[in-house]
Amino acid sequence: MNQNKAIEVKSVSKSFGTYQALNSVSFAIGSNEFFTMLGPSGCGKTTLLRMLAGFESPDSGSILLGGREVVDIPPHKRRVNTVFQSYALFPHMTLEQNVAYGLENLGWNAARIRGRVGEMLERVHMSQMAKRKPAQLSGGQRQRIALARALAPEPEVLLLDEPLSALDLKLRQAMRDELRTLQRDTGITFVFVTHDQEEALDMSDRIAVLGGGEVQQIGTPTQIYEEPVNRFVADFVGETNFLNVDVLETASGQATIRTPFGVVLTVPATGRTAGGRATLSIRPEKINLGDQAQGIAFEGRITNKNYMGGYTHYTLDVMGTELRASRRNASREGDTITLGATVPVGFVPGSARVLAA
């Protein structure tokens, strides 16, 4: 991956007036990677994407595309295409003309353009609608044309700015798979921006979690979810319980801690030194209830219950501390724990994690 960096962002900073949108952000994206920038609104992910496209320039730092410095290169000279959040299809052109637009500007000859446009429309299953105008399409269809238009010129990098946010749930799910397949088939580097952690976990090779204009963590979906480096990442990606704990001892990625329930246990930790307070993060689905309880076990009272069909969310009171747990309804009789009941609660220490407080 080191030799094949499609994109390098080096200590890029940007502020709008007094607002610091990006604060010395650095990372590299390998070619053929599905890379996601995940973060809440205002975290700087869209600004970063617009910089890669060339619509914004950093106040300081440099951006390399395929090893070439591009900060001063205008958008129309970058081999980068964008799928816009609003799709931005040209309303006065047919779908065919929309897809051909980039190719014409690149100076392809007519026959080659015709072939490529046909191929792209085929690929997104829109061949029959080639002569229609964007206004005659549904949201999902517009999405497909926007993809075809951006992929047609065979860019080095495809940028996707929250492209699924305007679609309804079912369609969004289908488009995720389609996007992933497209990325694998074309081998083009995808840089995907989203605030939806589920989308990010589902599709990405690697995720960069951004918050407050800084990169909080970069890693594979599993790393981001299971080994968050700080409270922000653990909180933003997925649901979790935070417990304040005392760190007694640390050694080689493990920390021995005392939980509020008085139990002393050793759990994985990121960069913690002994002494002082820390935060223990444990995901709801890692907390087992009732007959499933195992590992460190104690008792808790069910104070709230949300039945979701496939699983049930429970809120527990364990010695005055509130914990959330979720339990898969593996059988039809799965949801048998009643509100107010006191049940055995447990978790395996290895599934919890100590974070910087």
Added chain:
Amino acid sequence: MTDSALHATAEPERTPRIRFWHGLSFWGLLPSWVLMGLALILPIAIIAAVSVATRGAHGGFTWDFNLAGYRHILFNEGWTGELEFTPQYLLIILRTFVLAGATTLICLLFAVPVAYFICRQPPGRKAALVYLVTLPFWVSMILRVYAWMIILGKEGTLPRFLEYFGAPAGLSFMFNDGATLTAMVYTYMPLMVLPVFASLEKLDGTLIEASHDLYGDRWVTLRRVILPLTAPGIIAGAILVFVPSLGAVLEPTLMGGGKQMMMGSLVQLQFGGGRNWPFGAAIAMTLMALVMIFLIFTGLRTARRGTAL
């Protein structure tokens, strides 16, 4: 079965209500029909009637049907009553169209960058600039034309300025088509800027970004994205400038010196000094017919574009 039964019960209930609303829309719109009839259709009908009347011996006209007014546009009646083709008025019509067309084009060339510039400003400044564009309308048109006479005329601002840089003394830019054109462009410019601004304002900025993203440089983006999408505004502006330019009276009379006439000034002359009302009315009706043809043409084009979209 159930469906038709439902319809059967619903039908008699709905009909009177529709009739009520229908009646209301007729009586409710009556004032505007009256206004349109009195202020728009009646005057045109009178002019149409006058155009086919007979010229009176001492000015005025008599209500005798006569096509002499129209005939006079193309032919001159000789002493013996034979008709002789005279291109004199046809040339005026042609000049009028050329000048009005030039005015429209020049207005367009200036208005697009101005409107684009205003569009790119922050909201507060944008409102102020739009107000500034409309500012000349608050001053009487005749005063504005006189101001141009002061600028362009002998001893005027522009000749003095040029003299300072070594131009010969006593220059004047007045009393020619250029002066007429200058005043017309100045007068009708806001009518072009405003609709072009409105359509540029509506243009989605992401489309421009998308064009750049797809390897379109500024020129390609302007030609293939911005212009086609602002065409409705440009067409509206062109109509708003072209149509009154055709009927311009003040500018050719004051700036052009009255020697080189346009249709507007010709009509005015016939109703005034020329004392040939039927002829004046005939020119007015011809002008209107030509404008109608132009509007119907652009209207059809826009409609076709609309259905294609």
